[in-house]
Amino acid sequence: MTNEAQTTKARGFIGVLTRLDRRWIFLAMGLSIAVPILLKLRFPEYPGPMAKATFNAIEAVPEGSTILISFDYDPASAAELQPMASALVHHCASRRLKMVFTALWPLGKQQADRTIETVLKPFHPEYKEGVDYVQLGFQAGNEGVIKLLATNLPKQYPNDASGEAIENLPLLEGVEDLGAFKLIASVSAGYPGAKEWVLYGNGAMPDAFSVVAGSTGVQVGQLLPYYPQQLEGILVAVKGAAEYETLVEEKYPAPDSTVIGQGRVRMGPQLVAHLLMIGLIILGNVAMIAGRPRGGAR
């Protein structure tokens, strides 16, 4: 093949790239996610330092201690956060920690209910409501809720979510403020969430408890400055959830890996979609550079 013919062919290929209808890219992206789901592709996960730090922070809490888990997200972020919330509750229950569930987001209470129904009750039937766990539910007020919890928990939550007065709940007997908890975990999609727990919870009682967070990818940039001093551990998006699930599964295997394993399932499509994106970025740059007029203005 002559040089001229090769150049013509390359121009033809570059021409196809530059004129490519973007809907083909949408289709390719859709397939790159759909096919791994249908084929149930799973890849090994190697836990990173932040997932390990989160795991270790929970491991460091003495057995039988009370912790607070705040569900600060709604169904719009559940794809990223529900896997880590499920793994977190399973991990804490496996360590026999007593859990108090709260929510700074209105629909966080429903997410906590869902986690109780799908993780706590089937995997840990020995857990009794009011004794081993309490669902306090949502309270309006954003960071104001945390401020008041730091000084007077019964005033902020006179009842649990089912309407039972908290003085009738053995788990919350004698609990006056956040100082009663050994650890606070916020599964957070934005404001109010993990950042507020650091500012108003940890800020008010720096030495009383550890704070760990699970965060969406979009929000995690705001939380990274607090790690590791003010936040002992962070689970970063679905990747963090998958790493954390791996650590939890290794030590505390769950009876049903479809519940404590959603993060790892979603990492299959992630890998293929990311490879596609990298390929498309390279192709796009090749097309742009090859399409520049030689010797012309740039």
Added chain:
Amino acid sequence: MNDQAGNETTDRRPAPRRHTLLWISLAALGVSICVLRVAAAAQTGDASAAEAARSLWQTVGIWVAALMTLGIFSFLFKDNPLYKVCESILIGVSAAYWMVYAFWSTLVPQLFAKLSPTLVREHVMPSLAISATPTQDFLLSLVPLVLGGMLLWRLAPKGQWISVWPIAMIIGVTAGLRITSALESDFLAQIAATMKPLVAFTSSVDAAGVEIRSFDFWGSVSGVVGVVGVLSVLTYFLFSVEHKGAVGKTARLGIWFLMITFGGAFGLTVMGRITLLAQRFEFLFREWLGIA
């Protein structure tokens, strides 16, 4: 058929458009899969358990959710009426949901329950706790009631300045709440966290109980990158000095740090969006079609 000039013409009815055919085909495919699934379950006598337990309303809900998902996805092909319908339903339902939720989670327990606890307990919230200080609660709840009314004055044709006062109070209270914690957690604690050792060591204890200190290469790299990154980015935002010479080069380095940060943030955002799409596909394949 011939026209007046004697030329042969075809039927002038508009031909069905390609994308209409595409959507009809996709819908037919979806329905076929579901029919096949039900038929297969009935044939094997395995229709009990999961299939039978699924109520009619659950099925309707799954179908509505699936069709809405496909309707929103259809925008990727082309803007179309189905997408517009799905988008409008989403916005309308969200707005209505939030309004109702705010009423029942904020106004009823935080305001009406304090203004008239007996009425609320009898008709709305039987589990409402009996307050030890009902008169004080009543008087205190008048403050948000009045301020709320003043805020709504914004909608009145006259006297809109009245709404400025509650807004001023909201801003003042928020600033007051945040300033101390921001100073402690976002300022002082962050400065302390930046003061990292540039040469880091790790320590361990050997079998004889003697402490051994060893050079921590990656800890040192992390410390240097952290300190250099903070200083160079701060230099970039130092606008009172012209960015020339050493200051200019440091600011240039700061730009690199910022760009890497933005790249990382964008990558994390992409990861989040891919997860959302994966979850929707999981729903379509598992809940709706039952094929994964």
